[in-house]
Amino acid sequence: MKNIIDLIVIGAGPAGLMTAKRAAELGLKVTIIELKKDITHIKRACSAQFVTDEGYENETIKIEDNKIIFTKNRFYINYTGRLLNIINNYHHSPSGHKLHLSHPDHRPFAIKFDKGHLLADLWRDCEKLGVKLLLETVAYRGKDLGDHVRIDIRNHKKTSSILAKKLVIAEGANAKLTGLFGLNKGRVLHGTPFVFSCIIEGATGFEPQSWNQFYGSKYHPFAEVIIESAIEGNDAIELTIMGTRNLRPDVLFEKFIKDSPMKYHFTNAHVIERRGCSLKSYDSLQKPYIGNVLAIGDSAAHVEVIVQGALMCGYHAANAINDELIGINGFEKYTSWWNKSFNFNHTNPLEFVNLYSSLAMRPKYSDEELDYMFSLLEGTSICGNFSQFEVPKNIWKAILSHKDQIQSEKPALFEKIKNIDKLNQEGKLN
Numbered sequence: 001m002k003n004i005i006d007l008i009v010i011g012a013g014p015a016g017l018m019t020a021k022r023a024a025e026l027g028l029k030v031t032i033i034e035l036k037k038d039i040t041h042i043k044r045a046c047s048a049q050f051v052t053d054e055g056y057e058n059e060t061i062k063i064e065d066n067k068i069i070f071t072k073n074r075f076y077i078n079y080t081g082r083l084l085n086i087i088n089n090y091h092h093s094p095s096g097h098k099l100h101l102s103h104p105d106h107r108p109f110a111i112k113f114d115k116g117h118l119l120a121d122l123w124r125d126c127e128k129l130g131v132k133l134l135l136e137t138v139a140y141r142g143k144d145l146g147d148h149v150r151i152d153i154r155n156h157k158k159t160s161s162i163l164a165k166k167l168v169i170a171e172g173a174n175a176k177l178t179g180l181f182g183l184n185k186g187r188v189l190h191g192t193p194f195v196f197s198c199i200i201e202g203a204t205g206f207e208p209q210s211w212n213q214f215y216g217s218k219y220h221p222f223a224e225v226i227i228e229s230a231i232e233g234n235d236a237i238e239l240t241i242m243g244t245r246n247l248r249p250d251v252l253f254e255k256f257i258k259d260s261p262m263k264y265h266f267t268n269a270h271v272i273e274r275r276g277c278s279l280k281s282y283d284s285l286q287k288p289y290i291g292n293v294l295a296i297g298d299s300a301a302h303v304e305v306i307v308q309g310a311l312m313c314g315y316h317a318a319n320a321i322n323d324e325l326i327g328i329n330g331f332e333k334y335t336s337w338w339n340k341s342f343n344f345n346h347t348n349p350l351e352f353v354n355l356y357s358s359l360a361m362r363p364k365y366s367d368e369e370l371d372y373m374f375s376l377l378e379g380t381s382i383c384g385n386f387s388q389f390e391v392p393k394n395i396w397k398a399i400l401s402h403k404d405q406i407q408s409e410k411p412a413l414f415e416k417i418k419n420i421d422k423l424n425q426e427g428k429l430n
């Protein structure tokens with residue numbers, strides 16, 4: 001068919017670039033559409049850490065010889081940028097009691113990377129394979145015409161259309177085109193948090209190679225504040241704070257550094273980079289395709305697939321497109337892999353929200369209750385697995401190992417955590 005390429009990919013994030021790279025390796029003609037001017041310049045909040053838990057999202061990644069190796073999905077990507085091992089995970093109560101999560105052998109539970117560099121490495125491979133990238137171009141509309149798809153694009157004020165046999169939507173969490181193609185129909189929107197993050201130099205008192213979460217109303221009205229070692233330099237930290245449209249995270253950030261018990265750590269600090277995003281938290285798509293269109297990565301997810309998951313999605317999406325083009329039902333194969341691999345696809349969204357908000361521990365627990373619970377575990381080490389599904393379970397298990405003491409010393413608190421205990425007994429926290 002004239003002027004119809006094999007594949008259009010919307011979005012040059014990790015999912016889109018990986019799709020394009022793999023599809024081009026399989027011999028397909030691919031064009032990526034990306035609204036940014038420079039894909040290596042990261043403006044969206046992202047802690048950029050690989051999670052190294054065994055079996056996380058059905059994968060165990062290894063990093064060797066400038067390669068990120070996906071040992072179970074059996075592929076790798078080149079990565080020549082910096083890495084930073086994160087080995088200690090601390091959760092701080094309002095008065096400074098600490099929970100400590102780590103592996104006994106001090107192996108990292110997360111490895112920070114330079115996301116811009118990773119995308120640059122991926123794009124270099126795509127370019128060598130003949131992938132076309134349209135920058136500063138927004139895909140704003142499209143139609144599935146049965147035997148091919150039309151995508152309408154705008155570059156500055158100039159509009160045009162591109163035709164392809166198949167379309168992969170890798171546009172990230174806000175999932176607009178995903179909706180335009182009908183895939184968000186019936187999909188519940190759980191909320192739209194706003195996130196602010198920044199890289200700070202000159203802050204004092206933070207342990208190198210650590211991840212820290214601060215809980216309690218002294219720090220934030222309803223969520224934890226995250227401070228982690230940054231890849232930008234030895235004394236640099238990355239601070240991430242959540243908010244809402246009305247309670248903006250950048251305002252909460254100013255309060256945290258100027259008017260919280262942490263303010264002394266920021267006396268000589270200066271922000272060297274600011275990032276942010278709003279984040280639509282939809283239900284995950286159980287069937288992420290329709291006609292000739294497949295939605296992958298964050299576009300199809302409940303919570304972030306994170307970069308390693310986005311790469312896995314891209315790899316399998318390209319294989320699926322290749323199968324579809326030779327008459328095999330690749331989209332079904334992709335769907336079965338997608339549903340099996342990601343934890344949020346087999347966790348009831350409500351159960352997940354319950355666990356997740358238990359992790360935040362505010363506003364359900366008073367500062368005094370948080371201090372009490374954290375003090376019970378002072379000096380002990382909790383399993384270092386870092387998956388967002390594992391951390392709350394492991395923390396609650398450790399707290400509930402003091403159940404009898406809590407019941408006798410703090411009966412009102414015990415009443416509050418009884419439900420979590422029940423989840424535990426039902427095996428849902430195991």
Ligand SMILES: Cc1cc2nc3c(=O)[nH]c(=O)nc-3n(C[C@H](O)[C@H](O)[C@H](O)COP(=O)(O)OP(=O)(O)OC[C@H]3O[C@@H](n4cnc5c(N)ncnc54)[C@H](O)[C@@H]3O)c2cc1C
Nearest residue numbers: 011013014015035047048049139171172297298304306307
């Ligand atoms: C606060 C926070 C912390 C995080 N921490 C981590 C972490 O520690 N480790 C980790 O691995 N991940 C982390 N993530 C998640 C990670 O950033 C995402 O899961 C990952 O980037 C998803 O990749 P993606 O390719 O699906 O989407 P994205 O990375 O969002 O890429 C989508 C691309 O599509 C482009 N685009 C969108 N719409 C259009 C359009 N209409 N036309 C053209 N282009 C378009 C965008 O400009 C963007 O480049 C974090 C995220 C947040 C919010």
